[in-house]
């Protein structure tokens with residue numbers, strides 16, 4: 001579904017991502033793990049077109065998206081739920097969800113999906129008229145994921161969905177991801193919480209200062225002694 | 236109860252009459268200020284839209300006012316077209332300038348530091364105004380040319396208060412444009428996109444909004460409103476002058492800051508307040524001190540309420 005070859009992302013003179021290649025197949029949950037500043041966010045921002053790709057080829061569902069503008073990439077079904085959520089605080093919960101469906105024109109489909117998202121996150125239904133800016137961190141994260149789902153994603157990219165959440169809510173977020181996986185959604189997940197991320201994904205890429213240093217089946221990687229020492233903080 | 240001033244028998248009564256007429260004039264001036272201030276509100280809305288979406292002070296906005304005014308003058312005074320046609324022509328001419336501002340000052344420079352497009356709008360303003368003055372002085376040898384005002388001299392009398400028809404028309408047009416803008420922003424898909432972009436361009440990008448196109452539309456819209464303001468300013472003054480753009484920049488920015496930079500209600504409140512302040516300071520003091528008094532008022536407002544009269548948190552900018 002997604003094929004990235006030799007992706008490089010530079011901010012001025014610094015290159016934050018160097019020659020990264022990765023693939024995501026339909027129905028897979030793939031996770032990117034790595035320390036702070038490893039370049040995870042930069043990779044997905046480049047994929048969704050928020051930052052330019054210095055070099056490399058990116059194919060999404062047989063379309064070359066290497067130089068497409070961000071809004072057209074979204075329209076192809078590559079939906080990026082960004083780090084920090086990026087909601088519109090002055091809009092209500094419901095309006096934020098409608099923003100997610102901006103590209104769609106099927107009124108009935110949008111209404112059905114709005115219902116489905118609110119069924120998935122009952123808290124959003126309760127608060128549908130509340131301003132997003134006054135929601136709690138956990139509620140906002142649910143709203144951000146819900147908004148992503150409203151776009152009818154072919155590939156959903158979640159950048160640190162559990163960031164800043166209490167342990168119970170982190171659990172909740174991983175349950176949501178497991179649920180989406182069960183429904184056959186394709187997900188590219190970025191997580192600080194590496195062990196959990198490996199447990200809930202099929203495959204993983206491990207990044208270190210802008211390069212992929214390890215990749216493979218998540219369950220295998222979770223057993224890897226070097227990885228466990230370096231990234232999971234367990235022996 | 237209009238007292239018969241001239242026949243008042245006692246000095247005491249004459250004092251009361253003076254009070255009465257003073258209060259009457261004060262009311263008349265306030266009403267005129269509110270009606271006329273709606274033109275300033277329109278100019279300020281143009282600034283606010285671009286500021287809200289781009290955090291750029293579009294200093295070229297005055298050009299849209301000037302062009303709208305002259306397009307209006309040509310259609311009203313030379314071609315003799317009716318008001319509603321003239322105002323549409325003024326708005327389209329303004330919008331054309333907005334298109335140029337987008338293409339010349341914003342698009343090529345959008346990735347530069349935000350001061351860069353602003354400086355470009357400053358350059359555009361100066362360049363166009365200079366060129367325009369050259370052309371203007373070639374055709375006309377006066378500071379102003381007459382702007383045919385179909386509503387000149389007519390009005391509605393309510394008791395002893397006179398509502399000038401041209402002011403009423405001005406308010407009506409401004410109100411219609413404000414309502415249309417609110418409808419656009421809060422009831423349409425384009426408005427939804429604008430509200431996303433006002434928060435963060437990346438939100439628009441991620442939701443699939445063609446951000447560049449929406450911004451072009453915003454430039455057209457803000458400039459069309461500037462063009463309408465130009466027509467109304469020219470019509471109510473019965474004059475069109477080549478410095479109208481510069482004056483509009485000052486008044487528009489003033490209204491925007493007075494009301495609360497960045498919010499549409501702020502632009503409206505600021506514009507109407509400026510209208511009243513100007514006319515009242517001319518009436519109570521003197522025309523010569525008008526701008527100084529208005530400036531002093533702005534100073535005081537900003538000390539007491541730094542967010543402006545109707546300013547809100549920065550988050551709800553448009």
Ligand SMILES: Nc1ncnc2c1ncn2[C@@H]1O[C@H](COP(=O)(O)OP(=O)(O)OP(=O)(O)O)[C@@H](O)[C@H]1O
Pocket residue numbers: 011014016034035036037038039040041042043083
């Ligand atoms: N806009 C930018 N300008 C300059 N440097 C940047 C920019 N964005 C990111 N960087 C740098 O690129 C590197 C990778 O950043 P990135 O945000 O991709 O890391 P990350 O893996 O997502 O980290 P985290 O886990 O903390 O979110 C960092 O060194 C960062 O400082």
Ligand SMILES: [Mg+2]
Pocket residue numbers: 040041042083159160
């Ligand atoms: Mg990150």
